[in-house]
Amino acid sequence: MILQALYEYYQRKADADPDSIAPRGLEWKEIPYLILIDKDGTFVELQDTTEGSAKQKRAKKYLVVKSKGRSGSGSWQTVNILWDHFGYVLGQPKNTDEKGKPKALEDARKQNKSFIQEVKRIAALFPSNEDIQAVSRFYDIAENIERIKADSLWEECIKKDGTNLSFKVIGNTSIVAANPDITSLIECNSEENEEEGICLITGKKAPIALLNSAIAIPGGKSGAKLVGFQKKSGYDSYYKEQGMNAPISKEAEDAYTTALNTLLGKDSSNKYRLHDTSVVFWSQKPTKLEQSFAFLISAPPKDDPDKNIEVIKSFLSSLESGVLDEKDKTPFYILGLSPNAARISVRFWRQGTVGEFSSYFRQHFEDLDIVRNKSKKEYYSLFNLLTQVSFQNKMENLPPNLASDLTQSILDNRAYPATLQMQCLTRIKADRNITSIRAAILKAYLNRKYRNRTNKPKDIIMGLDLTNTNQAYLCGRLFAILEKIQSDAIPGANSTIKERYYGAASTTPATVFGRLLSLSRHHLAKLDTGKCVYYEKLLQGVISDLDSNGLPKYLSIDDQSRFAIGYYHQREDLYTKKDTTDKE
DSSP: OHHHHHHHHHHHHHHHOGGGSOOTTEEEEEOOEEEEEOTTOOEEEEEEOOBSOSTTOBOOEEEEEOOOOOOSTTGGGOOOSSEEEHHHHHOOOOSOOTTSSOOOHHHHHHHHHHHHHHHHHHHHHOTTOHHHHHHHHHTTOTHHHHHHHTSTTHHHHTSSTTOEEEEEETTOSSOGGGOHHHHGGGGGOOOTTOOEEEOTTTOOEEEBOSSOOOOOOTTSOTTOBSSOOOTTSSOOOTTOOGGGGSOOBHHHHHHHHHHHHHHHSTTOSSEEEETTEEEEEEESSOOHHHHHHHHHHSOOOTTOTTHHHHHHHHHHHHHHHTSSOTTOOOEEEEEEEEEETTEEEEEEEEEEEHHHHHHHHHHHHHHHOOOOOTTSOSOOOHHHHHHHTSGGGOGGGSOTTHHHHHHHHHHHTOOOOHHHHHHHHHHHHHHTOOOHHHHHHHHHHHHHHHTTSTTOOOOOOSSOOTTOOOHHHHHHHHHHHHHHHHHHHSTTOSOOHHHHHHHHHHHOHHHHHHHHHHHHHHHHTTSOHHHHHHHHHHHHHHHTTSOTTOSOSOOOHHHHHHHHHHHHHHHHHHHHHHOOSOOO
């Protein structure tokens, strides 16, 4: 189903906007360096095609014949047409191999030999094409390679393994690899005696692709594939080899790989990266959800940190106004991918409708809604949630799979993963800081966990709930009141009871609250009569609802969450009424 959906996406883009996706057999490829030659094939200079600022340098893209799949010990025999990395084009070995050792010069020589043979073959096909003939003559001039290595850009060119190069003839605006005669080769790019079969994607009998094209996924190897087969390793059946085990026609293979590479491309707005997972999404036709999806999940743009909030507001208002209909039946697809050795792992795959996913996101944002100071963000993307529960607020410090699991729980409209709750409580205890976003996470976690259960506990509301008699929630409220009494009695104190006692109070209340209540009497004595009476009434209102048998000896993980929420609710209520300054 994944491949079929990608195939359909290619057809949609090709029909609606042909310029937005490469034609069959071609691809847009970044080529950082060009070998400039004259009509006689003599080397002139190296040209750097990169543009932009130092932080956002991008090599120019050219429409070239699609790269071929190559793997195994014989991969050196497979070359790209008039473009490739410097090992093939110039016989320059890579700096290191996969094990970090210097790459053997012999490998680069074999690659270069195969590349030159391909150049000569193409030159024989188009004897009247002056540009192709110039490239062919380039390899007949022995001095050219030494001249290139003496060029001022050479050291920069080979600094990064796998740097792509191509040729350009003086006076031309484009490269030889993009010449119309070259790109026309895809029409006759068929092999003799190629095997045919029934394509699993189209259902039609057609020539089968034995190898699938590479997918350029962040963090993955250059040859990583979504579909791959290992020869003679027990995966073959009925004497079939490679792609014949799961036949995909060449036409369908080209379409789905082009579609996926386009979705994962640097210029794509239909993707985001979350921790180690690259997520792509698309709908059967352009929709508001497709435009908004990335901002509902990912980090805000560095040049516009409030962009996510604006998009989320627009998304929710679209649901209210009917611009985005929760009954919309337009198919919508979400695919999460991660690099895995030489292949690509599918972390998750979801297919549904625009209406379904829209309603799930609306529920997600409603669950996170909590009372907050006006200076705090109104909405949080998934990126905001994850950074708040990670060490030093860095995504790389998240537990494995948390980002993926949380994404899936939103897309399925089910309970958040338990790891999210544990991480949130851990960060609260470590930082002694219950921010609005952490309180919102715990509130949403508990409400979603018990939503569909019978005899479920009372839902946690946005703000202070005077009717909530849960003992952990009351303990949290009590702790917030005691902290406020201390801060009023001793303004500017170096530390409060939160820094010293929060961990014990939120896990074993019975062990510390007796001491804290006794301490509060000394603090109350320092306040004026009006404040003293006010706080005593607050304390009495909470204590009267506590169990007469005494405070809980131990709080479960869920009750520790209720303690944190009760503390947050009460603190926000205290400061909102008396002082609008945020105390977080």
